[in-house]
Amino acid sequence: MKTFTAKNRTEHIISIVLLSALVFAAAAILVRQSYYDTGAFGFITPGAGAGGSGVDLEGITPAGFQAMLNGESYDGETLFEKINGKAPLYLEAGFRSLNTRRFAKIGDERLWMEVFAYDMGDARNSFSVFSQQRREDARDLPALGYAYISSGSLFFAKGRFYVEIIGSAGSDLLEAGIIEAGTRVAASVPDGPRDRITELDLFDRNLTVPGSEKFYVKSAFGYGKFTNLYTARYRAGTQTVTVFAGKREGQADAEAIANGYRKFLLGNGGSVKKSDASTHMAIVDLYGTSEAIAACGDYVVGVHEAESAAQAEELLKNLLLRFGEQAR
Amino acid sequence: MRNGWKERLGRRELLERALKAGAMLGFAGLASYALYDRDGPQPGAAKRETMSLPDFSVSPVQGKTMCVAKGPDRLKSLQAAITALGGIERFVKPGETVVIKPNIAFASSPDLGATTHPDLVAGTVALCRAAGAARVVVVDNPINDPASCFYLSGIERAARDAEAEIVVPGPDAFRTMSLAGGKLIRDWPVLLEPLRTAHRLIGIAPLKSHHRSGASMTMKNWYGLLGGRRNIFHQDIHAIIAELAMMVKPTLVVLDGITAMTANGPTGGSRADLKNMDTLIAGCDQVAVDAYGAGLLGMTLSDLPFIQMAEAAGAGSSDFRSLEPLYIEAV
Numbered sequence: 001m002k003t004f005t006a007k008n009r010t011e012h013i014i015s016i017v018l019l020s021a022l023v024f025a026a027a028a029i030l031v032r033q034s035y036y037d038t039g040a041f042g043f044i045t046p047g048a049g050a051g052g053s054g055v056d057l058e059g060i061t062p063a064g065f066q067a068m069l070n071g072e073s074y075d076g077e078t079l080f081e082k083i084n085g086k087a088p089l090y091l092e093a094g095f096r097s098l099n100t101r102r103f104a105k106i107g108d109e110r111l112w113m114e115v116f117a118y119d120m121g122d123a124r125n126s127f128s129v130f131s132q133q134r135r136e137d138a139r140d141l142p143a144l145g146y147a148y149i150s151s152g153s154l155f156f157a158k159g160r161f162y163v164e165i166i167g168s169a170g171s172d173l174l175e176a177g178i179i180e181a182g183t184r185v186a187a188s189v190p191d192g193p194r195d196r197i198t199e200l201d202l203f204d205r206n207l208t209v210p211g212s213e214k215f216y217v218k219s220a221f222g223y224g225k226f227t228n229l230y231t232a233r234y235r236a237g238t239q240t241v242t243v244f245a246g247k248r249e250g251q252a253d254a255e256a257i258a259n260g261y262r263k264f265l266l267g268n269g270g271s272v273k274k275s276d277a278s279t280h281m282a283i284v285d286l287y288g289t290s291e292a293i294a295a296c297g298d299y300v301v302g303v304h305e306a307e308s309a310a311q312a313e314e315l316l317k318n319l320l321l322r323f324g325e326q327a328r
Numbered sequence: 329m330r331n332g333w334k335e336r337l338g339r340r341e342l343l344e345r346a347l348k349a350g351a352m353l354g355f356a357g358l359a360s361y362a363l364y365d366r367d368g369p370q371p372g373a374a375k376r377e378t379m380s381l382p383d384f385s386v387s388p389v390q391g392k393t394m395c396v397a398k399g400p401d402r403l404k405s406l407q408a409a410i411t412a413l414g415g416i417e418r419f420v421k422p423g424e425t426v427v428i429k430p431n432i433a434f435a436s437s438p439d440l441g442a443t444t445h446p447d448l449v450a451g452t453v454a455l456c457r458a459a460g461a462a463r464v465v466v467v468d469n470p471i472n473d474p475a476s477c478f479y480l481s482g483i484e485r486a487a488r489d490a491e492a493e494i495v496v497p498g499p500d501a502f503r504t505m506s507l508a509g510g511k512l513i514r515d516w517p518v519l520l521e522p523l524r525t526a527h528r529l530i531g532i533a534p535l536k537s538h539h540r541s542g543a544s545m546t547m548k549n550w551y552g553l554l555g556g557r558r559n560i561f562h563q564d565i566h567a568i569i570a571e572l573a574m575m576v577k578p579t580l581v582v583l584d585g586i587t588a589m590t591a592n593g594p595t596g597g598s599r600a601d602l603k604n605m606d607t608l609i610a611g612c613d614q615v616a617v618d619a620y621g622a623g624l625l626g627m628t629l630s631d632l633p634f635i636q637m638a639e640a641a642g643a644g645s646s647d648f649r650s651l652e653p654l655y656i657e658a659v
Contacts, residue, residue: 011337014346021353069476080559084433084471085540085594088562112437112480133592135600151599166597168437168480 055117055161055185057101062180064173068102068112089132090118093217094125103181111174115181116164123159123195124215124228130157131214138211141179144186145195148211149175154182158189199230202245204322209233209240220244221304223264225257231304234318236311242304243315245323254295255280261293261302273309279320283309292316296323380505381520384529385577386419386612393651394611396620399658402586403451405608408658409582410455413610419579422460424527426579428452428492431533431549432468432483434595435476441589441602443477444532446486448584452530453490467495467522468552495522502555509641510571512564517555518575528579531614535585535605535621537593541565542632543625544594545618546581547573547643570637573614573644583609583617585624608658615644616651 057071072082075097079087082098090098096119105111120126130146133155138148147156152167152175163185165178200213212233220226221244229246248254258280266272270286281294290312292303301319306312337345395412397405410416420426430444438445449466456464466487470477474496478484487494495501502517523529533549540562541548550572551558561568585607592601605624611617615638622632629635629646639646 008337011342011345014349018349018353080562081471083595084559085538085544085562085565086592087559089539114435133597135591135598137598137600153598155597164597166436166440169439170599 054097054099054119055163055188057099057115057117057185060101060115060181060184060188061103062177062184064106065103065113065177065181066106068104071099071101073100074098090120090129092219093128094121095119096121103177105174105177110169111171111177112168113174113178113181114166115185116166117185118162118164120160120162123157123192124197125217126157126160126162127197128215128217129162130155132216134211134214140211141182144182146197147182147186149179152178154178156182156186158186159192159195161185161189199247200232202323203230203232203243204234204318207234207236207318209235212240223261225260234315236306236315239307241306241311241315243302243319244304245299245301245319247298248300249298251295251298254298254300257300258282258293258295258302261300265291265293274313281316281320283312283316285309294320296320299323380508381518381523381575381577382526383577384526384579386579388612389414389418391652392418392654393613394609394616394620394648394653396653396655397608397610397658398606398656399608400586400604400606401658402445402447402584402608405586405658406448406451406582406610407455408656409608409610410580412654412656413580413612416455416459419530420456420459420461420528423462424460425463425465425525426456426461426528426530427465427467427522427526428456428487429529429531429549429552430466430468430483431544431552432477432481433471433552435470435472435480436595437480438482439599440596441534441536441587441599442594442596443481444483444534445584445586446482448532448582449483449492450486450490452532452582453487453492456528456530457491461528464490464492465495465522465526466492467497467519469497469519469555470552497522497555507571507575510574512561512568513554513571513575519553519555529576531576531578531581533581533583534589535583535624536589536596537591537625539593541569541634542627543618543622545621546583546614547618547634547638549581550576566632566634566637569634570641570643573634573638574641576614578614579612581611581614581617583621585609585621588624590625611651611653613644613648613651615639615646616648616653619646620648620653 061067074082076091076095099117100114102112102114127146135150138150141147141149144156145158152170154165156163165182167174167178214231216229218227220229229244231242231244233240234243248257262282265284265286270284272282273285274283279294284291289305290309292312294301294316301323303312303315392413395409397409399405430449432443434442436442453464484494497519501519501521503520504515505518506515507513531546531549533546536544538544547569585605587602588605589596589601590603607624609617609620619635635646
């Protein structure tokens with residue numbers, strides 16, 4: 001068996017120091033490389049098939065239309081080059097890829113449509129971007145699921161895909177073609193067991209304004225920890241008020257989020273009008289509107305921008321009753 | 329033969345080996361330091377030279393810095409506003425070259441309001457021509473494919489019909505420049521070439537909500553002068569808009585709020601995202617014009633930090649009332 005003298009111990013230590021330095025250098029290089037943005041240096045060509053798998057838009061041409069130019073594909077690095085400042089809305093909701101294609105009416109080039117098929121990763125993400133952009137004049141198209149027509153353009157969420165078909169002009173002929181293209185896109189997306197957003201059933205149907213439900217993957221109401229939050233507009237007398245609910249990882253997490261949101265409101269100029277430590281409930285006055293927040297089992301629930309503290313408290317009670325049953 | 333594991337090293341040999349190893353490490357470190365490129369690779373399109381944009385502004389005239397024209401007709405509003413500010417002759421002299429910078433960011437139908445309306449481009453070209461401009465050039469560096477953007481926005485046809493030149497910028501149109509006092513526009517490619525020989529620069533922007541910056545108006549319109557991978561500036565969107573306002577000293581800006589995109593900007597997608605405001609603002613102070621536009625969108629200056637940042641940088645005044653704007657009916 002080899003015995004270590006003082007000299008070879010010194011040699012051993014120097015070797016360890018040198019090897020450690022090399023390992024440290026390798027680790028530093030790996031860390032830096034993991035942040036390396038190839039797109040920042042022009043190594044990715046936009047619109048050149050960067051999007052990967054997505055809806056096939058080749059076979060959806062409506063009758064009487066023809067494809068214009070080539071289809072385009074974008075990924076997370078290049079999405080800005082298609083939709084510029086709206087890209088963060090998609091990127092924060094799990095965006096994976098975008099395929100687009102234009103079709104023009106044969107014989108009338110003024111009438112054209114552009115299909116945007118966003119792969120958002122899962123049904124909740126696609127519902128998120130769908131719901132946050134809902135237009136006031138939306139006319140629901142239940143045949144396509146979460147879908148509506150607005151001023152001749154079609155918007156729908158089917159499975160992990162959020163699809164927009166934008167028309168160039170107001171035209172019945174063009175709208176018919178858009179619906180035909182949309183129906184073909186929807187048919188090409190297989191139904192999934194989790195496509196229906198069952199969480200929306202937790203809101204009181206009797207109070208909810210139809211179509212008002214939204215889902216925020218991140219940072220609802222500007223609060224960074226408000227992730228995976230569902231909102232709806234409730235009728236309250238002659239007004240409508242936003243209510244919200246989100247399932248957390250457990251009761252402790254729900255309570256922490258409720259307390260965190262209360263502190264967030266206070267840090268932004270709010271003042272507590274009423275509170276109850278047992279439910280981590282707080283009614284906060286914020287520049288003339290009232291916010292309400294509470295924890296209820298695994299859920300955090302609340303009211304956003306109510307007209308008064310009384311209105312916020314009444315709606316919060318309704319939510320606590322409903323979500324309390326769910327929590328049991 | 330020496331057996332490195334079994335032999336016992338002498339003190340001298342150990343020190344020699346340690347010194348050699350240390351010297352090699354030191355040499356490698358110094359070489360790395362000397363060869364390290366702190367800036368990293370730069371976008372390849374631009375030639376590397378430091379330049380600045382010419383100053384295109386006109387001399388101020390008390391009470392004729394900004395005009396708000398009310399009416400549903402873009403052309404009438406534009407003509408009335410320019411006349412109120414002193415007439416096109418104040419801004420364009422015979423024989424001059426005028427560059428018009430519309431917002432042609434997207435390959436989008438003019439009906440959707442995501443791009444400058446072609447009627448406004450045609451109307452501005454016509455005014456410049458009437459003033460005796462030798463050349464009128466319409467230019468932008470769109471977000472989407474340039475050819476599609478110019479064509480589908482209707483601006484290509486409108487500009488050509490009005491006898492303007494269209495410049496779809498290629499790589500040679502950009503020059504690397506650094507903005508004096510700027511933190512973001514440093515060694516960055518800017519669409520400088522069409523502006524080098526120009527005498528006047530007119531910006532025409534649609535009034536839009538913007539998911540990232542809150543609003544897209546006349547100052548944000550200069551984003552179309554940037555080249556390279558400009559999307560990185562979205563991380564600091566208010567600062568880049570303020571720097572664009574510092575960089576560009578236009579002759580005139582026009583903000584089209586006849587129909588404004590009040591939701592789902594900057595791309596929109598439905599005419600339901602638009603709202604008729606029947607308001608067009610023209611002015612020599614882009615900060616003031618945008619401050620007025622913020623109000624049309626129901627926003628305050630605190631909602632749009634870039635306005636006050638641009639004012640602090642000396643690009644104009646957010647207190648548009650202090651400029652005694654002209655309010656006119658254009659019907």
